[in-house]
Amino acid sequence: MFVAQQLTKTFGRGRRTVDAVKAVDFTVVEGDITTIVGESGSGKSTLARMVLGLLPITSGTLTFEGRDVTHLRGAARRAYWRDVQAVFQDPFAAFNQFFTVRRLLERSLRLLGDARDGRQRMEEALAHVGFAAADVLDRYPHELSGGQRQRVMIARALMMRPKVLVADEATSMLDASLRVNVLNVLTDLRDELDMTILFITHDIGQACYIADRVMVLEHGVLVEQGPAEDVIFRPQQEYTQRLLADVPKLHQLPDPGPAGSAAVAST
Numbered sequence: 521m522f523v524a525q526q527l528t529k530t531f532g533r534g535r536r537t538v539d540a541v542k543a544v545d546f547t548v549v550e551g552d553i554t555t556i557v558g559e560s561g562s563g564k565s566t567l568a569r570m571v572l573g574l575l576p577i578t579s580g581t582l583t584f585e586g587r588d589v590t591h592l593r594g595a596a597r598r599a600y601w602r603d604v605q606a607v608f609q610d611p612f613a614a615f616n617q618f619f620t621v622r623r624l625l626e627r628s629l630r631l632l633g634d635a636r637d638g639r640q641r642m643e644e645a646l647a648h649v650g651f652a653a654a655d656v657l658d659r660y661p662h663e664l665s666g667g668q669r670q671r672v673m674i675a676r677a678l679m680m681r682p683k684v685l686v687a688d689e690a691t692s693m694l695d696a697s698l699r700v701n702v703l704n705v706l707t708d709l710r711d712e713l714d715m716t717i718l719f720i721t722h723d724i725g726q727a728c729y730i731a732d733r734v735m736v737l738e739h740g741v742l743v744e745q746g747p748a749e750d751v752i753f754r755p756q757q758e759y760t761q762r763l764l765a766d767v768p769k770l771h772q773l774p775d776p777g778p779a780g781s782a783a784v785a786s787t
């Protein structure tokens with residue numbers, strides 16, 4: 521679906537440059553969940569934003585379904601965004617707190633222009649993330665849990681009927697039980713709609729949970745990539761081994777205090 525060759529992003533000029541992504545080569549296969557994993561600052565979001573056409577690419581090439589999409593602009597970029605949709609980390613940021621879910625989704629539908637089947641699209645998209653439209657459309661953001669908000673954001677992306685969903689730390693702000701719920705939504709989308717998903721996370725544990733393929737970024741360099749079972753069970757790089765060594769620590773259950781149980785109860 522995507523082929524990236526020597527994809528590079530350099531921020532700044534002169535001596536004050538940051539090489540955020542350095543000559544990265546990769547392929548994203550249709551119908552796969554491909555996870556980009558790496559520590560904070562490794563260049564994951566920069567890479568995702570280049571793939572989304574949100575950040576100019578310094579050098580290298582990116583193709584989507586065989587077409588060059590390295591430097592898209594204007595109408596071509598808007599057409600690309602119908603095929604390639606994003607879900608970001610903070611579902612709060614995308615919500616206007618005075619808008620119901622219906623109004624939020626209707627505004628997105630208007631971007632489609634001719635949306636005669638809008639209502640059907642909305643209901644279908646909500647069903648894909650496990651909501652009955654009647655249960656959620658008239659709710660305000662504060663009436664939804666973090667996981668529910670993130671599922672609404674995924675539904676909003678799905679209304680465009682994209683071919684690819686880019687999820688950038690889309691589960692990072694959720695507690696463990698809600699996170700699994702959203703990860704399961706993503707695997708269902710792959711299984712039921714054959715959706716191609718690019719999932720960005722700092723947590724290799726989540727990559728273990730959902731990925732078909734894993735790409736490991738270290739300081740902007742793609743140090744390891746391959747089928748998930750190879751990268752996770754037979755990591756070749758010391759950096760990947762180190763990320764994997766942290767998994768049990770990350771997934772230890774926190775002390776279940778009153779706040780923790782309240783968060784789970786509100787799902």
Ligand SMILES: Nc1ncnc2c1ncn2[C@@H]1O[C@H](COP(=O)(O)OP(=O)(O)OP(=O)(O)O)[C@@H](O)[C@H]1O
Nearest residue numbers: 531538540558559560561562563564565566567722
């Ligand atoms: N607009 C920018 N201007 C200058 N440097 C930037 C800019 N955006 C990112 N960087 C730098 O590029 C590098 C990669 O950042 P990026 O946000 O892609 O990493 P990340 O792996 O997504 O990190 P995190 O998980 O913390 O979001 C970092 O050194 C960062 O400081």
